[in-house]
Each structure stands twice: as C-alpha cells, then as structure tokens.
Amino acid sequence: MQDEESLVRRAKERDEAALTQLYEENFDKIYRYIVLKIGDRTEAEDMTQQVFLKAFKSISGYKFKGSPFSSWLFRIAHNQVVDYWRKKSKRATVPLDETFVGSSNSNPSSETERKMDIENLVAATKQLTSLQREVVSLRFAGGLSVAQVAGSMGKSEGAIKALQHSAVVSLRKMLATG
Amino acid sequence: MKNNREFANIFDECLERVLTGGESVEQCLASYPEHAAELKPLLQTALNAKETLEIAPRPEFRERARYQMLAALRDMKERKRRRFSLFGWQPRWATAAIAVLVLLVASSGTVAAAGNSMPDQPLYPVKLATERVRLVLTPSKLGKAEYYAELVDKRVNEIVNMAEKGKLKQMEKTTQRMNDQLMAVAVLVSAEGSAPAVLTAPPAPAMMMAPPPPEAATQPPPSRAGEPQKGKPEITAGPARPEPEAAPVLTPTPAAIPKPEEEEAEAEEEKMPDKRAKLREILTQNARKHPDALWAAYQRAPESMKPALRRALEASNIEYEKLLEFLEEMEEEAEKDDED
Secondary structure, eight states, X not given: OHHHHHHHHHHHTTOHHHHHHHHHHHHHHHHHHHHHHHOOHXXXXXXXXXXXXXXXXXXXXXXXXXXXXXXXHHHHHHHHHHHHHHXXXXXXXXXXXXXXXXXXXXXXXXXXXXXXXXXXXXXHHHTSOHHHHHHHIIIIXXXXXXXXXXXXXXXXXXXXXXXXXXXXXXXHHHHHHO | OHHHHHHHHHHHHHHHHHHTSOOOHHHXXXXXXXXXXXXXXHHHHHHHHHHHTOOOOOHHHHHHHHHHHHHHHHHHHHHHHHHHSTGGGSOHHHXXXXXXXXXXXXXXXXXXXXXXXXXXXXXXXXXXXXXHHHHHHOOSXXXXXXXXHHHHHHHHHHHHHHHHHTOHHHHHHHHHHHHHHHHHHHHHHHHHTTSOOOOOSOOOGGGOOOOOOGGGGGSOOBOOTXXXXXXXXXXXXXXXXXXXXXXOOOOOOTTTSOOOGGGGGXXXXXXXXXXXXXXXXXXXXXXXXXXXHHHHHHHHSOGGGHHHHHHHHHHHHHHHHHHHHHHHHHHHHHHHHHHO
C-alpha cells in the first residue's frame, strides 16, 4: 500500500511512468468490470478508456485514504456504467441478453459445472439485486478482496460476504437453468 | 441467520484459499466436510465466473488508448505551462504579429511551392514544417482539430499519389502520419468535453496502430466508417455507402466525477457550437471521401502496395466512426442543454 501511495503521489505530479504503471495495473480490471456490467466488449473498451482519461485528468483532486487506487477507478467506472444505461434507456433500446431466461426443467446439479460463457454470465448477473451485482463485479471481475469491496461499497466485510454468498447461490440457479 | 453468516464466512474463506492461496477445491472441502456438499457447487460457480471473466481488451486498443490518454495529459500540462509562461502573458498584438510574419514567410516562393509537394519530393519536409508552425499558431483545440482534419485530407492525397507511383516506403510513412493526425483529431475532440488540449506536434510513430495479422494482407479492405459494427472494421469487397449511424457514446457524469480544474477554460470558447458543426461537416465529408479515394487506389495498386493501403483504410474507418459518434453525442447534449 505504501508503494501505491508513492506511486499515486508521483502520478498526481503527472509523472508519466507512474501514470503508465497505474494504467497497466488497472486497465484490464476496469475493462472486465465494465464488460460484466454492460455485456458489450467493444463498448467496454471505449468506456474503460474514458474512465482512465477522466481519472487521470482529475487525479490532482484524488486524496489517498488507505483504500486502493483501483477503488476510485471502480467508482468512476460505476458512474460511467450508470450513465451508459441512462442514455441507453433514453434511446429505448433493449439489450439482446435481457431476454435470457432459463428453462425450468433442467437439472441444476449436473449443469452448473459446465463452462459458462460471458453472455450467459452477464445475463445472469442482471437478475441479481444491484448490491449483489456490484459485489460480483468488484470481486470476480475487478479482482478486489472482500475487505476492499467493503471499503469501496461502504459496508462491513460481513455484509459483503453475505452478499457474495447469496449472489453466487442465485447465479448458480440461473446458470444451471440456462 | 447465524448459520447463514457462518456459511458465508466459510464460503469466502474457501474461495480465498482457492483463488489466492493456490489450494484446490477438494483441499478446502476437506477442511469442512460437513459443508462439502453445499460448498462444492458454489465454489465451482464462483470459480467458473472468475474464469469466464479472464478477458482482456484488444492489445492494439489498449496501446492506442494509453497513447491517447498520455497525449491528452501532456496537452493539459503544456497548456498550464503556457498559461503561466512569458509567452502566455504576451499581449495579443504579439501573437498577431507572429501570425502575420508567418503568413508573410508562408507566401514566399519556397513555402508556397512546398505546399503542393509530395512525400518523394525534396520540398516535402518544408511542407511538414509549415504545417507544424500553423498548428502552433492555431489557438483553440477545435481549430487545431479542424486543421488536423485538413492535414489528413492532404495525407490521403499523398497516399494515393505514392500508391500510383509505386513508392511503398513513402506511402507507409504517409499512412503513419495520417494515423497520427486522425488520432490527434480524436484526442482533441474527446478532450473538448473536459479540458482543452493543445497538440503541437503529431504523436510519436512508435505508438501507431498495431499492424494487421499477416493474413490481413490478402484480405480485401474494410468498409467505410459509420457501418453498424462499431470499432471493428468490417471486411467487405469495397467501401459501403450508408450514412454514419448514431450510437451511444459516453459523456462525463458531472455529479460523480471530480471536475478537472482546466474546465474553467471552457467558458472562453463562445463559438463552440458553430465550430463543432463545422468540424462535424468536414469529418463527415472526409469519412465518405477518404475511403472512396483509398479504395480506388487499392483497386489500381499492385499487390505489394495493398497491405499498406488496407491499413490506411482500416485506420481511417475506425477513427472516423468514433469521431462522428462523439460529435453527434456532443451535439445531442448541447441540444438537450438548450431545451433545459
């Protein structure tokens, strides 16, 4: 954490090596987080770029408070995603994967273990509550620990563990019936 | 409730042990035999989800995005520096005097002759130097973007000319310049919504778009910008005709994102809507004209020239598509603001 603090300090002084390191360490995590939230890989690329552009332009206002720098990036990414869906809904379009519905007569125990694909996963996470979805996105796509997710969402670790558990139970059911 | 909490803790512990501790699912299950039946499928689902999400953006996009981001930041830095430098405090007449001086020099015979020179001609470096001077003297970022768009037009003519003459090396260099200048337009346009950008020189050649895979050399060139497949150049037999379509493009979320301090400069640009409309018109025209010109050159070109021409087509398609979408989005936002 000490290293990241000094890295961020240098980045705030517009040190290109530090900015590049922060970019390299976080770009893929933010990209995965956005892909899971919107389900469009090409759009997610552009949005990830926007997240970093915004973050680095306003990095001088960033205050290090002990949580990882990525938490701040995820917050920007979250706002970006909210904005994306707001605009998308204004255009009255329906995402293709929103039609995901599982058949009810499948055998959950035998089908859960099969390899899922990204479209199914995105569709399944849409059925979760917003808190569950956020936990899954930060934990599995963003690669944050439970403690980091808790810090990022302003909740206790116990609450995050409970949300993680209920989210995975729901995902299993949905993916098994998909 | 307590049992649920305990199980959630056990599940997280096992997940952590498998994800970061290098243990297998079975090892963890052995620690909690009483919960094994319930834990196993959940761990499997979580690990499958994690594995499914092991995806990455296209490497060429990643590189390009990094370059654009650093270029935008450099521009901001440069602008700040200028604001407080001696040059920044010069009276307006001094800037005007420099501009007049450059215009006088530009009207001299050599510079005028260089204006029409081609990459294989001795006066071509003079042409490039004159362009750089004019860029430095163009004050606004939209003005710079417009001039870069004009330069891209020149580069396309040069690429076609070099293709006709069979001069591969010069054509590849010119294609790189065209890519750089298209990227510069993108950086300037995308920075317009938040902070003014001042690009004084084209981007470094090392950050060019990645060349296509070897098999791409034998494929026909992509269709024109504005095709439905956003960001992915479509492979067709020739340039397609439809108008560029609108697609959702992100704009800043003002409430959530800290405002960059450079935004204060936005107020200076009162004629933004007109300038944006003009830039959009130029880019729309170029988005139609350039692929047609490059496609025509591609059809006439010998096989050895085709891969480079194909790259030029791909680059122009991708950049124009993004630029047009972004400008359209900005106009929509402006219209919305007017309505509000």
